[in-house]
Amino acid sequence: MMTRIKTAVFGAGFVGRVHIEGLRRLGNVEVYALVIAEQDDPARLGRQLHIERTDSDYRRILEDPAVDVVHICTPNALHVPMATDALQAGKHVLCEKPLALSTAQARQLVDLAAATGRRNCTFHNLRFYPMVQQMRRMREAGELGEILVVQGTYSQDWLLYDTDWNWRVESAVSGASRAMADIGSHWCDTAEHITGLRISSVCADLQTFHKTRKRPKGSVETFAGKTLVPEDYEETAIDTEDFGAVIFRMGDRTRGSFTASQVSAGRKNSLQIEVFGTKAGVAWNQERPDELWIGQRNSANQILIKDPSLLLPAARSYADLPGGHSEGYDDTFKQVFRRFYRSVEDPSAAIEYPQFADGLRQLTILESELESNRKRAWVDVPA
Numbered sequence: 001m002m003t004r005i006k007t008a009v010f011g012a013g014f015v016g017r018v019h020i021e022g023l024r025r026l027g028n029v030e031v032y033a034l035v036i037a038e039q040d041d042p043a044r045l046g047r048q049l050h051i052e053r054t055d056s057d058y059r060r061i062l063e064d065p066a067v068d069v070v071h072i073c074t075p076n077a078l079h080v081p082m083a084t085d086a087l088q089a090g091k092h093v094l095c096e097k098p099l100a101l102s103t104a105q106a107r108q109l110v111d112l113a114a115a116t117g118r119r120n121c122t123f124h125n126l127r128f129y130p131m132v133q134q135m136r137r138m139r140e141a142g143e144l145g146e147i148l149v150v151q152g153t154y155s156q157d158w159l160l161y162d163t164d165w166n167w168r169v170e171s172a173v174s175g176a177s178r179a180m181a182d183i184g185s186h187w188c189d190t191a192e193h194i195t196g197l198r199i200s201s202v203c204a205d206l207q208t209f210h211k212t213r214k215r216p217k218g219s220v221e222t223f224a225g226k227t228l229v230p231e232d233y234e235e236t237a238i239d240t241e242d243f244g245a246v247i248f249r250m251g252d253r254t255r256g257s258f259t260a261s262q263v264s265a266g267r268k269n270s271l272q273i274e275v276f277g278t279k280a281g282v283a284w285n286q287e288r289p290d291e292l293w294i295g296q297r298n299s300a301n302q303i304l305i306k307d308p309s310l311l312l313p314a315a316r317s318y319a320d321l322p323g324g325h326s327e328g329y330d331d332t333f334k335q336v337f338r339r340f341y342r343s344v345e346d347p348s349a350a351i352e353y354p355q356f357a358d359g360l361r362q363l364t365i366l367e368s369e370l371e372s373n374r375k376r377a378w379v380d381v382p383a
């Protein structure tokens with residue numbers, strides 16, 4: 001009988017449930033314990049998801065020596081205390097983004113993970129779409145030439161109305177930034193991963209369109225607010241941004257810009273990224289993940305439809321299904337988990353996933369964006 005790695009999942013709202021499904025696709029991992037807030041009824045959700053061990057106090061679960069790995073899928077302010085305690089309890093930790101509320105906190109986590117020698121991952125899963133890997137491998141193979149321009153957006157509409165509410169709008173729970181931390185960080189991680197370049201200076205302009213929002217009197221899970229009626233709200237001041245626009249430099253020559261928005265009507269989860277080099281351009285949109293646009297100056301442009309046999313060899317292992325069989329958001333979870341758990345089982349295995357250091361990197365860019373917005377000036381991003 002082979003032993004399975006035992007994992008505890010902390011938080012099972014929108015994303016925690018996708019983690020649980022993804023973990024169950026691996027085979028060598030058991031979803032052993034579940035921790036959610038008391039008001040969300042851990043025992044009931046445990047029964048629904050077929051997880052026997054449930055609790056509302058994560059510390060009790062950390063005391064259990066049977067737990068090997070912890071996934072942190074709770075609101076942002078809980079990431080640091082949970083990750084710190086889990087590492088100190090000797091667990092491997094996979095933490096949702098943003099890793100922390102500040103670079104100072106994130107640096108402590110990076111150091112603690114190094115001191116404990118535990119595997120650590122910040123969940124920037126969007127790198128793991130087959131077409132994102134294809135863009136990266138095309139760049140590595142020299143097919144794009146020198147990268148000149150990187151541009152795009154991460155646009156959503158689920159916080160468009162002042163009646164839209166989620167813990168993300170509250171800085172005490174979410175952190176000082178919302179759109180930039182929540183989705184802008186995914187865009188920047190994707191841009192740096194594809195290009196292999198680092199954002200070195202930023203000029204950012206952030207906007208909070210709704211200075212107050214109508215807070216629902218009951219609790220609301222992510223993306224679930226659309227079903228409430230106006231009588232259920234109370235007026236609340238808001239200090240996190242709905243939108244941000246950033247111009248950036250990547251070293252001496254490469255230039256770019258992106259926007260992050262949670263108020264763009266009709267855009268549900270539109271991460272678009274375009275990379276233009278001296279030889280060719282590539283463009284991709286998360287809402288149509290199996291399609292990659294390849295732009296040529298002197299010949300017809302192409303649309304590459306995901307098909308492992310048509311991907312560059314280094315991108316192939318990120319696509320499991322044959323051409324024409326779509327692979328989407330939840331498949332990126334399986335791809336990260338597969339690589340993360342390989343390194344849990346075999347400490348000598350290559351680290352092929354974003355670590356806490358990558359979470360710290362995104363917070364470093366984020367703090368530069370916030371400083372730039374405050375000063376209305378360009379700010380250099382610490383290396």
Ligand SMILES: NC(=O)c1ccc[n+]([C@@H]2O[C@H](COP(=O)([O-])OP(=O)(O)OC[C@H]3O[C@@H](n4cnc5c(N)ncnc54)[C@H](O)[C@@H]3O)[C@@H](O)[C@H]2O)c1
Pocket residue numbers: 010011012013014015016035036037038040056058072073074075076078096097098123124125167182220221222
């Ligand atoms: N990588 C991605 O694509 C992605 C997508 C969505 C969310 N996220 C990240 O995942 C995290 C969770 O976001 P969400 O949208 O799933 O939130 P959510 O509000 O839908 O769910 C939060 C969960 O945390 C639990 N929780 C709250 N307080 C708790 C406590 N004190 N102890 C234990 N559990 C507690 C709640 O019961 C709930 O199950 C955030 O950090 C977010 O940035 C990442």
